[in-house]
Amino acid sequence: MTTTAAPSTASGGAPAAPAASPSRRAGARTTGWIALMAAVLAASVTLAVTIGSADLHPLDVWRSIGDHLGLSSSSLTQLRDGIVWELRLPRVLTAAAVGAALAVCGAVMQTLTRNPLADPYLLGLSSGASVGAVAVLILGVGWLGLPVAAFAGALLALVVTFALANQRGELAPTRTVLAGLAVSYLSSAATSFIIFWSATGDSYREILSWLLGSLGGASWSDAGIVWAAVVVVGTVLVSRARTLDAFAFGDSTASTLGVNVNATRWTLLTLVALLTGAAVAVSGAIGFVGLMLPHAVRFVVGSGHRRVLPLSALAGATFMIWADTLARTLFDPRELPVGVVTAFLGAPAFAVLLRRRRVGR
Amino acid sequence: MTVLDTPVLRASVASDAPALEVADVSWSADGRLIVDGVGLRVEPGTMTGLLGPNGSGKSSLLRTVAGTYRPSGGRVVLGGSDLGAMRRRDRARRVAVVEQESTTDVPLAVLDVVLLGRTPHRASSTDEALALDALETVGMRDLADRDWHTLSGGERQRVHLARAITQQPELLLLDEPTNHLDIHYQLALLTHVRSLGVTTLAALHDLNLAAAYCDQVVVLAGGRVAAAGAPSEVLVPDVVRSVFGVDADIHLNPRTGRPVLTFSPL
Numbered sequence: 309m310t311t312t313a314a315p316s317t318a319s320g321g322a323p324a325a326p327a328a329s330p331s332r333r334a335g336a337r338t339t340g341w342i343a344l345m346a347a348v349l350a351a352s353v354t355l356a357v358t359i360g361s362a363d364l365h366p367l368d369v370w371r372s373i374g375d376h377l378g379l380s381s382s383s384l385t386q387l388r389d390g391i392v393w394e395l396r397l398p399r400v401l402t403a404a405a406v407g408a409a410l411a412v413c414g415a416v417m418q419t420l421t422r423n424p425l426a427d428p429y430l431l432g433l434s435s436g437a438s439v440g441a442v443a444v445l446i447l448g449v450g451w452l453g454l455p456v457a458a459f460a461g462a463l464l465a466l467v468v469t470f471a472l473a474n475q476r477g478e479l480a481p482t483r484t485v486l487a488g489l490a491v492s493y494l495s496s497a498a499t500s501f502i503i504f505w506s507a508t509g510d511s512y513r514e515i516l517s518w519l520l521g522s523l524g525g526a527s528w529s530d531a532g533i534v535w536a537a538v539v540v541v542g543t544v545l546v547s548r549a550r551t552l553d554a555f556a557f558g559d560s561t562a563s564t565l566g567v568n569v570n571a572t573r574w575t576l577l578t579l580v581a582l583l584t585g586a587a588v589a590v591s592g593a594i595g596f597v598g599l600m601l602p603h604a605v606r607f608v609v610g611s612g613h614r615r616v617l618p619l620s621a622l623a624g625a626t627f628m629i630w631a632d633t634l635a636r637t638l639f640d641p642r643e644l645p646v647g648v649v650t651a652f653l654g655a656p657a658f659a660v661l662l663r664r665r666r667v668g669r
Numbered sequence: 670m671t672v673l674d675t676p677v678l679r680a681s682v683a684s685d686a687p688a689l690e691v692a693d694v695s696w697s698a699d700g701r702l703i704v705d706g707v708g709l710r711v712e713p714g715t716m717t718g719l720l721g722p723n724g725s726g727k728s729s730l731l732r733t734v735a736g737t738y739r740p741s742g743g744r745v746v747l748g749g750s751d752l753g754a755m756r757r758r759d760r761a762r763r764v765a766v767v768e769q770e771s772t773t774d775v776p777l778a779v780l781d782v783v784l785l786g787r788t789p790h791r792a793s794s795t796d797e798a799l800a801l802d803a804l805e806t807v808g809m810r811d812l813a814d815r816d817w818h819t820l821s822g823g824e825r826q827r828v829h830l831a832r833a834i835t836q837q838p839e840l841l842l843l844d845e846p847t848n849h850l851d852i853h854y855q856l857a858l859l860t861h862v863r864s865l866g867v868t869t870l871a872a873l874h875d876l877n878l879a880a881a882y883c884d885q886v887v888v889l890a891g892g893r894v895a896a897a898g899a900p901s902e903v904l905v906p907d908v909v910r911s912v913f914g915v916d917a918d919i920h921l922n923p924r925t926g927r928p929v930l931t932f933s934p935l
Binding site (some may be wrong): 418419423424476529550553557558563565566567568606607610661 | 724732735737757759760761762764765766771772773775776778781789844862
């Protein structure tokens with residue numbers, strides 16, 4: 309089989325002009341967007357750290373970072389350095405990693421379930437992770453136990469959701485959402501039951517604030533766990549970008565394009581469960597980030613996963629930094645759970661999405 | 670099986686086009702035999718129409734040939750190699766499928782859809798040129814940048830055909846590709862397919878389209894081959910009556926000499 313693509317009549321007359329080709333332009337535009345969003349993220353980290361009591365200057369942030377990396381030795385006071393390095397920077401970086409993780413998870417789940425309303429929250433992953441995490445919190449296992457339990461919970465929820473939704477090897481979008489809802493409610497009930505049964509006083513309040521989503525206690529090890537998960541899982545997912553693209557027209561088209569549909573779905577969704585588990589373990593269940601951000605990104609740059617995944621990560625990180633900054637400053641000194649902020653911003657966006665879909669049909 | 674002296678526009682058959690041989694293929698779902706020992710042969714570079722009433726197993730047979738369904742028996746051989754024994758990706762380099770009304774929720778440009786055809790191949794800098802050439806072939810080069818969702822049904826099917834062409838297949842499988850298209854697009858799509866010179870197996874609803882475009886037709890009934898051969902031999906009142914349960918009269922198209930069927934009210 310050689311050149312069926314060009315029939316004899318067209319072979320001479322219509323050379324593809326590569327100079328102004330559409331995807332070449334899209335490529336340049338994508339690089340531009342990634343550079344822009346990376347710059348916005350860096351600026352957001354710097355600014356968000358300065359916001360709050362103690363009147364920090366953006367340069368103080370970089371001085372502190374430079375000092376701790378041994379690149380400089382500035383005259384930053386110990387108090388200011390402590391606020392930057394011990395208090396705010398770990399929290400802001402954790403927020404960024406959690407936002408990136410959730411947005412990437414949402415993008416991949418929307419593709420693999422062919423459902424624009426899919427996100428870790430809606431399909432029960434977050435709730436499943438919460439069950440695991442709360443069980444461990446109450447039993448009181450060390451810091452490594454929490455992410456592992458959250459991952460196990462998320463994976464279990466994923467298996468149950470797809471077992472319920474599966475119909476002859478195909479995942480129908482509506483069934484998947486309904487199955488996810490069922491699993492989500494069941495997990496929430498299980499979480500409530502565990503809390504009712506064993507939590508008292510302080511631990512009750514602590515768990516509740518965590519359940520609503522909070523980055524309050526974020527430490528360097530939290531930031532490390534989620535960043536490691538984002539980088540490792542994100543790299544694998546980006547390397548499978550073309551495979552993810554092939555799912556656009558459904559399972560059977562993906563299959564005829566050479567994709568092993570079931571194996572791919574399970575492998576990638578297990579990775580998504582891992583990432584969700586890491587995010588939930590440090591921040592609790594934060595909704596809507598995974599739903600909204602990928603759509604916003606696709607709206608701007610189209611659906612190619614080579615573009616959507618990195619940009620979702622950057623946009624999710626930036627969004628979460630500012631959501632968390634709002635959460636801790638809006639009613640200072642009281643702190644709003646960040647999940648409340650993302651839900652307040654996210655629910656209207658969700659409604660808009662639903663409306664647009666109805667109008668589009 | 671005589672190949673009709675076809676007046677249909679046709680590019681020269683690629684000299685290395687392979688033949689498709691389907692030998693005694695069966696497929697069952699939930700314990701019910703849907704495809705029941707089907708055998709057929711598509712000559713290199715020709716087009717065979719798969720006909721039959723609803724539920725006769727046309728789509729299932731196509732999916733079994735495509736490898737989407739694993740056959741419960743029989744072999745599918747393309748140019749001497751067993752498609753069933755091939756890795757999925759290797760198969761996808763040789764076989765492209767256009768399904769009926771395959772659509773998507775995500776925002777995609779036409780060119781992105783066509784580029785999906787390169788999925789089974791190694792990414793290369795010539796991919797985009799191939800995709801644009803394929804769009805040229807189906808007459809949609811100007812719409813490369815358009816949003817998929819703004820296209821009409823006929824345009825979408827042509828984009829899917831361009832995607833399949835970009836896959837550079839040796840075998841093209843079409844599952845009722847002209848469904849819901851107006852008459853112009855029906856004719857245009859099949860004319861484009863014919864012009865490719867690729868070995869083609871197409872499930873078709875419309876007996877007249879099959880008669881006009883196919884070198885050979887295979888009629889399925891209850892998952893078995895009821896009749897096979899040149900359209901003028903197979904599409905005769907007796908076969909149409911026994912398979913579809915309708916009375917038909919056969920005429921000849923004065924311009925092409927091909928059979929035209931008219932049906933009497935039940």
